[in-house]
Amino acid sequence: MSDLATIVDVPSQKTGSSQAIIDCASGTVGGIVQVLVGQPFDTVKVRLQTQSTTNPVYSGMMDCVRQIRQREGLGGFYKGTTTPLVGIGACVSIQFVVLESMKRTFAGKNNDPLTNTQFYMAGAASGVANSIVSGPVEHIRTRLQVQTGPNGYKGPVDCIKQIYSAHGLAGIYKGQAITVLREFQGYGAYFLAYEWLVKRSMEKTQRKRTELPAWEVCMYGAAAGYAMWMTVYPVDIIKSKLQTDGFDKATRKYSSALDCARKIMAVEGFGGFFRGIGVCLLRAAPSNAATFMGFELAMRMFSH
Template identity: 50%
Template sequence: MSELLSPPPHTPSLRLSQTQKDLIGGSIGGIAQVLVGQPFDIIKVRIQTAPTGTYASPLDCATKLLKNDGPMGFYKGTLTPLLGIGACVSIQFGALEWSKRTFGAPDKDCVFLGELYASGAIAGVANTIVATPVEHIRIRLQTQSTFAGPLDCARQLYASAGIAGIMKGQVSTMWRDGLGYGSYFLVYEWLVQNHVEKHGVDRKDIAPIWSVTYGAAAGYGLWATIYPVDVIKSKLQTDSLDPTKRQYSGMIDCATKVWRAHGWRGFTGGLMPTLIRSPFANGATFVAFELAMRAMN
């Protein structure tokens, strides 16, 4: 336990630019996020996209998944996010740190809250160029059995509708990540800045256990902001690629139909596994990022 409560020893700086360090640290954080959060994510997506009544609860979904696919069923479709989410989080942290440096000034001790939110929103939107195809392929693999793997899924999506087929859900992903990551990084960075000010320490001296705690809080800030948008995105990305068979014509049409059919409860499907997953996955993301950055500085 003492290893968790003490920062790692200082290591000599690597010959990398700050942007390269940000991208590498983000990649490591993204890989940690996927490995910790994937079992919860597949349960969330299946509940979000299954017909009403398919699962009585998240536990029922997990039980059926275990029975039908075995323990590895919880990591179905993991290869795509393991590669893609690593890239996504790399872009997020790279864009975030660049934005913070852009908003900051030599005479400022910290970045203001509005600037932190804007930095997070920029990071969120920037990452959608990778997040949209990665999540679309992952969701198809998690909910459908017609694909041999990620490459086969991508090939079939492209054959059906070209680039638009692979990038399906781009607009909803931009709304989700722009709004959500603004809150996500705002919460984390505010807590870190408050810790630095309150305890009179440098950022590099914050113990990893606090990075986990603040990352967990940031995860709840993220989902509290955008969960209904995530539900809409999942439904759009599992909708038919054939225009004549689609259930939804877009975000507004999807939201309207979900509301008419299920009311506000229609926007909360899969919320429980998401809330359970969030502190573990996001805590792992931030502590992995912070430790990686310390190792490179």
């Protein structure tokens, strides 16, 4: 049985367009699985992140879950799912295509082993490339996720049309700068953590990468998810607030990411940067394990 470590941690043996197509298709599968597993967690996270501090709707994570279930049914947890199903699938495929390309570039003609810094930079590059899609996808998703009344957007297409009609492409890419920052650090930490854990396991057990069992790869994927979110969660808080903020000066609460950070600190203190982190960390393990498993199974199928 092939192992994801051989795909993610070392330069691919195949090169050229055929390998890029396999990486892209497999990443799409991994991204779709990630959304299906993680969307309910993300909806709760965004609701907690963006609710008013002076008149909060939810007292905590479980209260948020209870209220969504009572008022909106199970479908409430999957609001805005259509956009990320397409978009996050594209994001994950972009991540793996860029990651593999960067690793091959760093390895060079002699197939030199990559350093931790190189793995971090390869992951960071994949995050920046992926932000071109993840920025607008997450913007539309968060707008839909925080809707609780009947007078909002009718769905992702209607949301895109209304925002683009009123504010153009800049409106669709609202919060893009902070998204790029989050993706750079987040995916740099993500792939660095994964590689370090794989390397450590190989040194302890004297196994080859191809001999790492699937459960271990899933465990490392989950741990990598924790590494990502523990290092970027405050940035994600700011991103969510900016992307659900008003578009014009009359309705806007924050003039910039820095202004948002200052106001969070002034009103909520340091804890305000970690609101909703519990549900985020609960999501990290199953969501990232599912992503890696989906990617691995797709790689096995597409490689035959």
